[in-house]
Amino acid sequence: MEKTILLNCPLFADIEKSDLDSLLICLQARFYDYKRDDFIFRVGEHAVNVGVVLSGSANVVQEDFWGGRTILAHVEPGGLFGESFSCAQAQQLPVSVVAAQDSTIMLLDYRKIVKECSSACVFHSQLIFNMLRVLAQKNILLTKKMEHISRRTVREKLLSFLSEQAVSDKSNKITLPFNRQELADYLCVERSALSRELSAMQKDGLLEYRKNLFTLNSRHEITELPQ
Amino acid sequence: MEKTILLNCPLFADIEKSDLDSLLICLQARFYDYKRDDFIFRVGEHAVNVGVVLSGSANVVQEDFWGGRTILAHVEPGGLFGESFSCAQAQQLPVSVVAAQDSTIMLLDYRKIVKECSSACVFHSQLIFNMLRVLAQKNILLTKKMEHISRRTVREKLLSFLSEQAVSDKSNKITLPFNRQELADYLCVERSALSRELSAMQKDGLLEYRKNLFTLNSRHEITELPQ
DNA sequence: CCCTTATCGTTGCAAATGCAACGTATTATG
DNA sequence: CATAATACGTTGCATTTGCAACGATAAGGG
Numbered sequence: 001m002e003k004t005i006l007l008n009c010p011l012f013a014d015i016e017k018s019d020l021d022s023l024l025i026c027l028q029a030r031f032y033d034y035k036r037d038d039f040i041f042r043v044g045e046h047a048v049n050v051g052v053v054l055s056g057s058a059n060v061v062q063e064d065f066w067g068g069r070t071i072l073a074h075v076e077p078g079g080l081f082g083e084s085f086s087c088a089q090a091q092q093l094p095v096s097v098v099a100a101q102d103s104t105i106m107l108l109d110y111r112k113i114v115k116e117c118s119s120a121c122v123f124h125s126q127l128i129f130n131m132l133r134v135l136a137q138k139n140i141l142l143t144k145k146m147e148h149i150s151r152r153t154v155r156e157k158l159l160s161f162l163s164e165q166a167v168s169d170k171s172n173k174i175t176l177p178f179n180r181q182e183l184a185d186y187l188c189v190e191r192s193a194l195s196r197e198l199s200a201m202q203k204d205g206l207l208e209y210r211k212n213l214f215t216l217n218s219r220h221e222i223t224e225l226p227q
Numbered sequence: 228m229e230k231t232i233l234l235n236c237p238l239f240a241d242i243e244k245s246d247l248d249s250l251l252i253c254l255q256a257r258f259y260d261y262k263r264d265d266f267i268f269r270v271g272e273h274a275v276n277v278g279v280v281l282s283g284s285a286n287v288v289q290e291d292f293w294g295g296r297t298i299l300a301h302v303e304p305g306g307l308f309g310e311s312f313s314c315a316q317a318q319q320l321p322v323s324v325v326a327a328q329d330s331t332i333m334l335l336d337y338r339k340i341v342k343e344c345s346s347a348c349v350f351h352s353q354l355i356f357n358m359l360r361v362l363a364q365k366n367i368l369l370t371k372k373m374e375h376i377s378r379r380t381v382r383e384k385l386l387s388f389l390s391e392q393a394v395s396d397k398s399n400k401i402t403l404p405f406n407r408q409e410l411a412d413y414l415c416v417e418r419s420a421l422s423r424e425l426s427a428m429q430k431d432g433l434l435e436y437r438k439n440l441f442t443l444n445s446r447h448e449i450t451e452l453p454q
Numbered sequence: 455c456c457c458t459t460a461t462c463g464t465t466g467c468a469a470a471t472g473c474a475a476c477g478t479a480t481t482a483t484g
Numbered sequence: 485c486a487t488a489a490t491a492c493g494t495t496g497c498a499t500t501t502g503c504a505a506c507g508a509t510a511a512g513g514g
Contacts, residue, residue: 062374065390065399065443072374084370087363094395114359115352125342128355132341135362136314142369143311147289147299149376150415152472153500163292168321172292180462188377190502195463197500211462216292379502380470407492417472422493424470438492 005054006106009078010134015126023123030107034099040081041097047085049107053077056103062095074100080134086110087135149188154197157187162207166216176212232281233333236305237361242353250350257334261326267308268324274312276334280304283330289322301327307361313337314362376415381424384414389434393443403439 006012006020015023031054034040040051040058051058053075060073060081072095075081081097087110099105113127148160161183165174176183184191201207208215233239233247242250258281261267267278267285278285280302287300287308299322302308308324314337326332340354375387388410392401403410411418428434435442 063394064387065393066445070374072370084363084366087359088367089360090367114355128341128359132314132355132358132362133316135359135366136311139311139362139366139369140315140317142366142373143299146369146373146376147297149373152415155500160291166292167290179460181460188379191462192464192503193501196465199463218293382470406490418492419473419494420471423495426493 003054005077006052009052009080010137011050011052011080011083011127011130013130013133015123019123023127024106026123027108027112032105032107034103034105036099036101036103038099039096040099040105041093041095043093043096045093047082047088047090047093048110050083050086050110050113051075051081051097052106052108053079053081054104054106056099056101056105058103058105059098059100060095061098083110083131083134084138087114087131145186148186154187154189154193155201157189158194158197158201159206161187162214162216172216172218174214174216176214179212230281232304233279236279236307238277238279238307238310238354238357240357240360242350246350250354251333253350254335254339259332259334261330261332263326263328263330265326266323267326267332268320268322270320270323272320274309274315274317274320275337277310277313277337277340278302278308278324279333279335280306280308281331281333283326283328283332285330285332286325286327287322288325310337310358310361311365314341314358372413375413381414381416381420382428384416385421385424385428386433388414389441389443399443399445401441401443403441406439 003020003024007017012020012023032040034056041049043063055077057077058075058081059071060075062070062072064070073081075097082093085093085095113124113131115124144164148157148164151157151160162174165176166172178186180194181191184194187194198209202209205217207217230247230251234244239247239250259267261283268276270290282304284304285302285306285308286298287302289297289299291297300308302324309320312320312322340351340358342351371391375384375391378384378387389401392403393399405413407421408418411421414421425436429436432444434444
């Protein structure tokens with residue numbers, strides 16, 4: 001069993017390896033093997049389970065009104081799925097989850113996670129902590145991204161993103177964690193439009209860059225420029 | 228004290244009015260009055276508190292690299308703030324919270340919320356439930372909005388949004404919860420561009436609408452059309 | 455070393471969008 | 485009823501963007 005992957009799973013952070021087995025028994029964890037393209041969750045099901053990918057991978061897919069399918073997320077080993085819908089107590093799952101490869105999945109009943117067990121098992125407190133952290137961190141990531149991509153122009157999206165990096169790094173020198181294509185995808189714009197705008201911003205004196213090292217200029221330096 | 232507002236606060240859902248007082252004591256709730264523009268939280272503080280607006284209102288504001296301020300959220304009575312950062316155990320608050328009017332605010336230590344109290348107070352379990360639901364629901368809302376506004380064109384954004392409504396209503400007839408301006412803001416586009424595109428989509432046979440009642444056509448009806 | 459591949463910038467062009475302004479229908483208000 | 489306010493569609497125009505294609509450079513593999 002690939003339970004070692006759980007040690008790197010955010011839901012089981014700060015839980016001792018030696019405690020894991022008894023915890024999983026307490027949670028009544030269930031393990032299933034799926035073939036590629038098997039459904040793990042189906043749209044419309046009552047959301048009570050949280051899934052953990054042990055091996056293989058899974059896709060969270062959504063079907064639109066016309067029957068088109070969109071992959072909303074790809075979950076790798078150690079990753080969770082379904083936790084938002086379970087914790088939100090959704091009556092109907094709005095998405096399906098499908099095995100992207102032959103996979104082993106652990107399913108947990110969300111109520112077993114968040115309710116103290118009768119044996120007052122000490123892990124529950126940590127588990128709840130972890131679940132809250134997982135949801136909250138995802139929340140923060142989504143909110144940040146939203147701030148950037150709600151801007152109307154490529155320039156504004158870039159400035160929003162770069163500013164956030166600079167502020168969190170407390171420096172005007174930023175090393176991007178993305179290459180150009182990835183940055184373009186993250187900001188939901190074309191790579192060529194991104195490159196074009198970066199050039200223009202450099203020409204306008206807003207910033208300088210070489211490869212992935214960016215330097216933001218202060219307002220003073222910018223307003224000093226001609227024009 | 229305006230504690231009745233707490234009965235409508237999602238964090239205190241399904242908690243009896245008669246239990247509220249002892250719960251707040253157990254949580255060591257603190258109450259503060261702020262004048263307009265007073266800081267409730269400051270950037271950089273360690274995130275341990277969750278705020279609840281009892282009266283007045285509060286703005287979550289972010290300062291960018293150049294000193295510009297953006298209002299990320301406006302919180303009305305009954306609303307929460309800071310819960311994501313506390314639950315994510317952020318070492319540094321990336322935002323400030325400022326009283327938008329003279330306000331009364333209740334502050335709770337997040338650790339007191341999520342940790343069972345020594346007196347095994349029965350409310351804690353419900354409170355944790357509620358906190359998880361709040362975070363998870365916000366998560367779902369953000370994810371949905373993200374799906375829509377990550378599309379490149381106004382038409383795609385509209386189709387994504389309308390499809391979601393139709394699927395969740397299980398009907399091709401949709402009554403919008405927004406007026407045009409609100410829909411445009413939600414999808415991060417211009418109102419005029421939205422109107423223009425709606426007209427074009429109707430002409431192309433994708434949908435029909437009158438006021439806020441929209442009818443989506445099936446793919447069959449669409450592909451049947453000339454051209 | 456050569457060849458392939460990946461990354462990034464550039465550019466022409468058509469299409470989409472933001473912006474501003476205006477007209478009309480509907481609703482609210484005195 | 486008269487008037488104002490609001491919501492919505494429309495349109496002209498300048499700008500921005502997506503899209504496709506190409507070239508340069510760097511990195512990696514045989």
